[in-house]
Amino acid sequence: MEAAADQIRVTHFLPARLDALGVPFAAICQRARVPQALFAQDRVVVSTAQWFALWRAVGELNTDPALGLRLAGAVLGGPYDPIAITAFSARSFYEGLLKIARYKRLFCSEQIAVAQDGDLWRLTVAWTATREPPPTLLIDAMFASFVELGRHGAGEPLYPARVALRRPPRDRALYEGFFRCPVDFEAERDAMAYAGAVMHAPFAMFNPELLALIEPQLEAELRASQPPQPLGERVRALLRSRLAGQQPTLQAVADELGVSVRTLQRWLASEGLGFQQVLEQARRDMARHYLRGSALELSEIAFLLGYEEASSFHRAFHQWEGTTPGQWRAANRARP
Incomplete structure (x- = not known):
């Protein structure tokens, strides 16, 4: 930034x-x-x-x-x-x-x-x-x-x-x-x-509803202050900020970017990307972030990434990294 x-x-x-x-x-x-x-x-x-x-x-x-x-x-x-x-x-x-x-x-x-x-x-x-x-x-x-x-x-x-x-x-x-x-x-x-x-001490004042009201405006100001970046990176960054116990939809992302779903799909395709592919990249980014930098349980991380079942998160993570989330955390958490 x-x-x-x-x-x-x-x-x-x-x-x-x-x-x-x-x-x-x-x-x-x-x-x-x-x-x-x-x-x-x-x-x-x-x-x-x-x-x-x-x-x-x-x-x-x-x-x-x-x-x-x-x-x-x-x-x-x-x-x-x-x-x-x-x-x-x-x-x-x-x-x-x-x-x-x-x-x-x-x-x-x-x-x-x-x-x-x-x-x-x-x-x-x-x-x-x-x-x-x-x-x-x-x-x-x-x-x-x-x-x-x-x-x-x-x-x-x-x-x-x-x-x-x-x-x-x-x-x-x-x-x-x-x-x-x-x-x-x-x-x-x-x-x-x-x-x-x-x-990593938890905050008693944790308020996801309040964050959902304030952060979108701050994120919009950040985007406006930054030089243009590839659309795939913009969508990926937006998805990372929205993954909190829900799965952002293509329609929701298109609305936030101020374009139609078809236009967003066409723009992503021009960069050789699909929405689901970018969503999985964002999930992978946030999974690594939570595993390395928090004490959250694996089931909690799965929920934050928008998975309905922890087993779905385990399967996806194994495809990304070739190992389980618990093994990856043990190998990477102590690194600077």
């Missing part, structure tokens, strides 16, 4: 939140040389340079070393932010993080990466429009927002196994007390590491 242009969408709660914490927002804007009038607009967008300047100014005007850890909402979004709602409504902490990483790039030149590293899952953040190191308070707020995501979704804090910070050692007790884990300073990069059981 292409990253967004050099832009950061800022929550409207930021000025009031900073004022309430004793750091006057007007003074922050003045020190950062960012026009305060920007924040009176309906849609507040700043450049990465302005965003970093604001956070540096907060650090210069503040004497509380824990302030960044108290500003999770400044980067996670307010209670009505569609990306935050989507993440809170996800099936698990892992899926919530993936949703933030996927949809936040619509509005921010910010890249969140979640990758398995041995027995742990590593979480990093980068700003694609600059090579300048991010302000330490911004990293604090980002990392605190991931803890807040877990607390909100699971009903209790989901703490990392280890945190790495690039900055020199400072306030170690504060950070280790907040994250409840060892914190390494002067690291190569800022990162959080989570145990697999924590990463």
